[in-house]
Amino acid sequence: xxxxxxxxxxxxxxxxxxxxxxxxxxxxxxxxxxxxxxxxxxxxxxxxxxxxxxxxxxxxxxxxxxxxxxxxxxxxxxxxxxxxxxxxxxxxxxxxxxxxxxxxxxxxxxxxxxxxxxxxxxxxxxxxxxxxxxxxxxxxxxxxxxxxxxxxxxxxxx
Numbered sequence: 001x002x003x004x005x006x007x008x009x010x011x012x013x014x015x016x017x018x019x020x021x022x023x024x025x026x027x028x029x030x031x032x033x034x035x036x037x038x039x040x041x042x043x044x045x046x047x048x049x050x051x052x053x054x055x056x057x058x059x060x061x062x063x064x065x066x067x068x069x070x071x072x073x074x075x076x077x078x079x080x081x082x083x084x085x086x087x088x089x090x091x092x093x094x095x096x097x098x099x100x101x102x103x104x105x106x107x108x109x110x111x112x113x114x115x116x117x118x119x120x121x122x123x124x125x126x127x128x129x130x131x132x133x134x135x136x137x138x139x140x141x142x143x144x145x146x147x148x149x150x151x152x153x154x155x156x157x158x
Contacts, residue, residue, distance in 0.1 A: 003145065007152045019063045020091065024048055024056045026098070032066065032088065033095055037081040057082055065091070097127045 008014060020026060024046070031042050043053045060066040065088040068080040096116065103112040116125045129137045137143055 005153055006147065007154045010150055010152065019059070019065065020094075022056065024052050025060060026095075028053070028056050028060065028082075029065070029084075029088070029091055029095060032082060032084050033092065037083060039079065039082070042082070060088070063087075093127045096125055100126060 020029065027046050027048075028042060031045060036042055036045060039053065039057070042057075043050060046053065057066065057068075061068055061082075064085055066082045067085050069083055070078050071081050072078045099112075099114075099116070107113070117123060118125055131137070
């Protein structure tokens with residue numbers, strides 16, 4: 001396969017980044033994975049404007065990553081909590097990978113600001129790249145890229 005012979009218009013990475021590739025979207029997902037579900041708490045913890053948080057929440061809802069669930073506290077109007085959908089939960093390995101990369105290359109000299117551990121055994125959580133038979137890949141050199149069923153040659157009719 002010659003990578004440059006193929007069109008990237010329908011690239012899965014590109015399409016995913018159109019949804020979650022913006023900083024505030026990923027930070028909202030971080031909050032959701034840590035149990036922060038209410039608008040005011042998300043905005044306050046992130047320090048972003050209402051407009052930014054609102055726009056990103058709407059995008060994540062439209063994309064099916066979050067769902068707005070109404071709640072009402074006594075004496076207050078009905079508001080929404082933002083919960084991860086199955087599609088959103090599938091982003092967990094990506095969040096863990098970003099965290100581990102940040103811990104390795106961007107953490108404070110004192111070390112990582114948070115640790116994520118397996119609830120049952122107490123060991124730190126990590127991500128692993130492996131094939132369908134369970135062979136762990138330690139390097140990109142251990143994989144090969146080939147055209148998938150959605151691949152399109154550059155210049156072909158879409």
